[in-house]
Amino acid sequence: MANDILAQALALFQQGFDTVNSIQGLVIALIAAFMMRRFGQLIAWAITATVAHEVVTGVRRYMAGDASILPNLTDLDGDLKLIGIRFLGYLIAIAILYIVRRMLMNR
Numbered sequence: 639m640a641n642d643i644l645a646q647a648l649a650l651f652q653q654g655f656d657t658v659n660s661i662q663g664l665v666i667a668l669i670a671a672f673m674m675r676r677f678g679q680l681i682a683w684a685i686t687a688t689v690a691h692e693v694v695t696g697v698r699r700y701m702a703g704d705a706s707i708l709p710n711l712t713d714l715d716g717d718l719k720l721i722g723i724r725f726l727g728y729l730i731a732i733a734i735l736y737i738v739r740r741m742l743m744n745r
Contacts, residue, residue, distance in 0.1 A: 651726050658691075658727035666690050667728055671735035681734070684728040691724060 656670040658667060692709060699707040709717035 639672060647717060650723060651710055653723050653727075656727070657720070657724045658731045661728070663691060663724075663731065666694070667731035667735055671729070671739055674732065674736050677733075677736065680729065680733055684725055687728040687732060688721060688725045691728075692721065708722045 657663065670687045674680065674683050690743065696707045696709075711718055715729045
């Protein structure tokens with residue numbers, strides 16, 4: 639039972655990291671990691687990065703002429719789940735980049 643829950647949680651984090659592992663996601667995560675002053679701010683910066691990702695995606699959809707530029711927040715199994723998974727990915731990416739930054743810059 640506990641192993642199943644752990645396996646599902648790890649799968650969600652892996653899927654989240656995969657959604658962030660693009661140029662857009664990595665640039666947003668890098669900016670968030672460099673603006674973060676202490677590790678306790680990780681959740682706030684992950685939320686900020688997720689919102690920024692959705693805004694950039696909306697602008698890209700608008701510029702492409704897509705009819706629906708906003709995510710459907712009522713679709714629990716679609717857009718809302720993807721946003722939650724993306725948040726988990728930003729948690730991982732920002733944490734890793736922040737740790738690397740701290741190790742390289744000794745701050």
